[in-house]
Amino acid sequence: MTHKTIRVGGLTRVEGEGALLVRAHDGRITDLQLRIYEPPRFFEALLRGRAFTEPPDITARICGICPVAYQMSACQALESICGVTVEGTLRDLRLLLYYGEWIESHALHIYLLHAPDFLGYPGGVAMAADHRPLVERGLALKKAGNELVAAIGGRAIHPINVRLGGFYRAPVDLTPIAERLRHALDAALATVEWVSGFDFPDVEHDYRFLALQHPAEYAILSGDVAVSDGTFFPVTEWPYHVVEEQVPHSTALHARLDGLPGYLTGPLARYALNAPQLSPLALRAAADAGLGRVCRNPFRSIVVRAVEIVHACEEALRLIDRYTPPDQPALPVTARPGVGHGASEAPRGALYHRYRIDDVGLIAEADIVPPTAQNQARIEADLHALLQPRLDLPVPELTELCERAIRNHDPCISCSAHFLDLHLHHD
Amino acid sequence: MTETVVIGLGNDYRGDDGAGLAVARLLRDMGVPAIENGGDPAELIEAWTGADVAIVIDAARSGEPAGTVRCHNDLSHLSGDSSSTHALSLADAVALARTLDRLPGKLTIYTVEGATFALGATLSEPVAEAVTSMAHTIKRDTGLWETSADTGKLLPYQHVDDPP
Numbered sequence: 001m002t003h004k005t006i007r008v009g010g011l012t013r014v015e016g017e018g019a020l021l022v023r024a025h026d027g028r029i030t031d032l033q034l035r036i037y038e039p040p041r042f043f044e045a046l047l048r049g050r051a052f053t054e055p056p057d058i059t060a061r062i063c064g065i066c067p068v069a070y071q072m073s074a075c076q077a078l079e080s081i082c083g084v085t086v087e088g089t090l091r092d093l094r095l096l097l098y099y100g101e102w103i104e105s106h107a108l109h110i111y112l113l114h115a116p117d118f119l120g121y122p123g124g125v126a127m128a129a130d131h132r133p134l135v136e137r138g139l140a141l142k143k144a145g146n147e148l149v150a151a152i153g154g155r156a157i158h159p160i161n162v163r164l165g166g167f168y169r170a171p172v173d174l175t176p177i178a179e180r181l182r183h184a185l186d187a188a189l190a191t192v193e194w195v196s197g198f199d200f201p202d203v204e205h206d207y208r209f210l211a212l213q214h215p216a217e218y219a220i221l222s223g224d225v226a227v228s229d230g231t232f233f234p235v236t237e238w239p240y241h242v243v244e245e246q247v248p249h250s251t252a253l254h255a256r257l258d259g260l261p262g263y264l265t266g267p268l269a270r271y272a273l274n275a276p277q278l279s280p281l282a283l284r285a286a287a288d289a290g291l292g293r294v295c296r297n298p299f300r301s302i303v304v305r306a307v308e309i310v311h312a313c314e315e316a317l318r319l320i321d322r323y324t325p326p327d328q329p330a331l332p333v334t335a336r337p338g339v340g341h342g343a344s345e346a347p348r349g350a351l352y353h354r355y356r357i358d359d360v361g362l363i364a365e366a367d368i369v370p371p372t373a374q375n376q377a378r379i380e381a382d383l384h385a386l387l388q389p390r391l392d393l394p395v396p397e398l399t400e401l402c403e404r405a406i407r408n409h410d411p412c413i414s415c416s417a418h419f420l421d422l423h424l425h426h427d
Numbered sequence: 428m429t430e431t432v433v434i435g436l437g438n439d440y441r442g443d444d445g446a447g448l449a450v451a452r453l454l455r456d457m458g459v460p461a462i463e464n465g466g467d468p469a470e471l472i473e474a475w476t477g478a479d480v481a482i483v484i485d486a487a488r489s490g491e492p493a494g495t496v497r498c499h500n501d502l503s504h505l506s507g508d509s510s511s512t513h514a515l516s517l518a519d520a521v522a523l524a525r526t527l528d529r530l531p532g533k534l535t536i537y538t539v540e541g542a543t544f545a546l547g548a549t550l551s552e553p554v555a556e557a558v559t560s561m562a563h564t565i566k567r568d569t570g571l572w573e574t575s576a577d578t579g580k581l582l583p584y585q586h587v588d589d590p591p
Contacts, residue, residue, distance in 0.1 A: 042547045043440075061440035062546075067465075108469065112523075125519060128526040136527065142469045158465050 020383070020402055024391050032387070034380050034406070047366040052078055052335045052357045053164055059353070059368065060158055065108070068101040068149065069346030070368075071162045072221055073353040077342030078164055080236075081357050082333045089326040090166040091221070092319045096174075097152045097159065098220050098344070099312040099319075103145025103184065105347035106305040106312075109410045110191060111138025114302045117404045118198040134194070137187050141309065144184035148316060151177050166330030174320045181320070185313040189285055192306040196289035204296040205382060209269035210257060210374070212345050218270070218277040218311060220345045226273050231258065235343045238352050244369065255374040262377045265349030266409060267304040268295055279318075282311035298382060298408035305347075305410075335361030346371055348410050372411045379409055431480040432531070433461040433565065434471065436517060442548035443493070443541030446558055447484040449550060450537075453562035459569060468520035472529050481531035484561060485517050486541040486554070493542035494553025496561055500535055537561055 023031040043062055047055055055074040060067035072094060079086065086094065111134070112124030121127040128135040151171055153159020161167050212223035213232070224234050225241070233241055243256050257263045271286075272294040278286065286307045295304060337359050343352045349371030356365035386405050387398060435451025437444045451461035464471050475481035487497070502521055517536070524530045539561060542551040550558065 042545070046547045058440075061438060104467075112468075123519075125522040125526055128523055132527060135523075139469050139472070139527075143473060146467070146470060146473075 020406070022383070022387065022398075022402070027391055029384055029388050029391070032380055032384050034376055034383070044366040044368060047355075047363045050363050052081075052355075052361050052363060053333075055353070055355060055363060055366065056162055056164065057160075060162075062368075062370075065105050066101060066346045066348070066351075067158045068097050068153065068162075069344055069351045070353075071159065072098060072344040073342045073346075073351045074355075075162065075164055075342065076222060076344070077340040077353040077355050078357070079333060079340070080342065081338040081340035081355065082164070082336050084165055084331055084333050086166055086331060089323070090170075090329075090331070092323065093152055093167060093170065093326075095217075095221050096316055096319050097149060097162070099316040100145045100148030100152070102220070102312045102347055103188075103309055103316075104142050104149060105145075105410075106309050107138050107142035107145060107191075109347075110195065110302055110305055110309075111135060111141070114305075114407055114410070115195065115198075117407060118195075118200075118302070137190070141184050141187045141191065144180045144187075144313075147180055148177055163330055165333040166326075166328070168329060170325050170329040172325055174323050178317055178320045181313050181317050185281070185310065185317065188306065188309040188313050189281065192285040192289050192303065192310060195302045195306050196291075198302070200297060200299045202297075203299060203386060205298065205385060207268065207272075207296055207378070208257070208260070208263040209272045210263050210265045210350060211269040211273045212343060212350055213273060214277075217315075218274050218279075222342075222344060225343070225350070227257065227263070228269075228272060235341045235352070238341055238343065238369075239354065239367075242352070242369065242374070244373070254377045255369060262381045263374070264378045264409075265371050265374050267301050267308060267347075267349075268298065269349065270345060271295055271304045271307070278307065279311045279314035281314050282307050285310050298405065301408050301410075339365075348372060349375060372409075375409050375411065379406055379411065382408070430478050431482070431569070432475055432478045433459065433482045433569075434464050434474055434484070435461055436464050436466060436471070436483060436485040438465060440547055442543040442545050443539070443551055443554040444486045444544050445550060446486045446539045446541065446554050449555075449558045450484045450562050450565070453558060454565060457562065457566050459566055468517075468523065471517075471520045472524045472527070475524070475531040475534070476529045477531075479532040480535070481533070482535045482537065482565060483517065484537045484539075484565075486544075487538035488541055488544070489538075491540045492553070493540055493551055494557040495540040496557050496564075497538045497540075498535060499538065500533075502534065502536065537565070 021031065021033045022029065043059065047058060050058065055078060056071040059070040059074050062070055116123050116127045119127060124135065149159060151174060152161065154161035161169060209228040211226060212219035213226035214223035224232060225238065226232050241258055245254055245256060254261060275286065275293065289303050289307065291303055291307070335357055337357055339354065339356045341354050343350055351371055352369040354367040355363055358364040382405050383402055386401060390398065390401065433451065433454060435447035437447040439445040439448055448463045451463045454461040462474055464474065539554055539557045541554055
């Protein structure tokens with residue numbers, strides 16, 4: 001019997017760090033664990049006893065990549081308790097803010113984190129040496145997203161202008177951003193064309209997709225919960241359908257959907273469940289890219305992200321075109337005791353928040369279910385299916401494949417994890 | 428005319444990772460313009476592009492005693508390991524900017540050794556003390572700065588030797 005241990009000093013190009021352990025015996029994988037060390041529960045404890053107005057700002061700090069997602073899920077959960085629904089121009093502004101975050105996050109992932117996998121580079125910096133114009137285009141795209149977030153949120157990272165009921169101040173004129181977004185839209189279309197020409201491993205998984213669904217739009221800010229098996233429920237019923245459980249190898253929680261583990265949330269799920277609601281140019285780009293009606297190849301998620309940037313740019317331009325400043329930057333929100341639920345589509349997938357406000361307007365309970373925690377079991381299943389028929393490959397190739405398979409899902413592990421090392425055992 | 432930017436990096440809710448932000452805020456209280464960056468490498472590159480001098484303050488973890496402050500003018504030894512709590516590390520941003528010819532004319536990085544990077548933690552005592560001393564050092568080193576009416580950036584930069 002041979003025993004081999006491989007250690008990779010950090011699984012690179014994921015946001016945050018974790019660890020992966022794979023054991024194989026007689027050609028069969030006997031154990032596969034994506035290890036997560038740091039629980040997000042600390043944040044939930046931090047929220048207890050704070051004023052009901054504070055969670056949007058505090059939870060935004062969980063992630064430097066998707067703070068708007070945390071703000072929006074938190075706002076909607078708390079507003080629902082207080083009997084407030086943000087609509088009209090204020091909702092448009094929230095959508096614009098969120099589109100900016102999608103552009104920022106997807107551009108970063110595509111150009112600096114994911115594309116190097118397909119072009120044979122160890123990372124975005126090495127890729128930039130040979131493909132400078134491409135990386136410059138990616139940075140320009142990201143900058144457009146940053147500027148949109150900054151125009152509405154006050155700054156590009158950790159926006160400070162968001163409050164319950166709306167904003168502290170509404171922007172007066174968004175037309176300067178429109179010019180930038182028109183260039184970004186061109187760059188986004190070129191991005192779809194570029195990434196759709198990559199050489200994708202021939203892999204498909206029988207995913208059970210979960211995404212928000214909205215009657216009037218490709219859901220991002222709000223919606224009900226749709227599952228590809230036909231299950232459909234309002235966000236208020238989330239706790240009855242999605243149950244988190246502790247697993248021995250991880251301090252993050254694994255989510256089960258109606259008793260079954262391993263569902264997938266994120267771009268592939270949104271595309272599978274909501275593609276007909278994409279903007280016209282995004283729909284055409286998806287068709288030209290050969291995505292088909294449903295995409296089950298996780299390696300092609302990079303194409304879906306690019307299509308979503310097109311959608312975000314086109315929709316943002318449409319909203320800016322009709323924008324006139326609201327009469328008031330925010331609706332009044334008065335604390336009421338009760339329990340509320342909120343969910344939105346972070347770049348990586350559905351992000352659910354639940355809060356209970358007590359009799360004096362303080363947070364009594366908080367529950368946050370980030371997309372990466374939901375996807376963790378599914379990522380493990382992906383890795384299992386990918387590795388099992390390829391165990392004879394040299395370990396460096398297997399290691400690279402594992403890293404790529406994890407990056408397919410753009411895990412924001414720092415939301416739920418810290419420090420990733422790879423340990424691969426062949427018994 | 429020399430144009431200078433001061434940028435504090437970090438995350439307030441990751442313990443000592445918030446040191447760079449704390450320095451930036453303290454500098455602003457002291458009348459020195461400084462930018463806060465939550466770890467976005469593209470924003471970082473954007474902020475220093477075109478500047479003659481950039482000063483970046485970040486937390487570090489190298490095994491030295493907590494609160495140890497280093498001033499790096501030679502950036503060749505910055506680690507590329509992805510142990511940053513930011514999306515990409517500062518080393519990645521420097522390498523990317525170098526590749527794209529978007530480094531500032533001179534880049535100085537102050538690091539302070541962190542003790543804890545746990546979610547929700549606040550600055551540790553040695554790092555909080557170091558934050559104050561770093562802000563005063565940078566303020567002292569830039570004592571003759573003025574703020575450009577056009578850009579809000581600092582000018583000119585009076586460089587002094589590395590701190591001990």
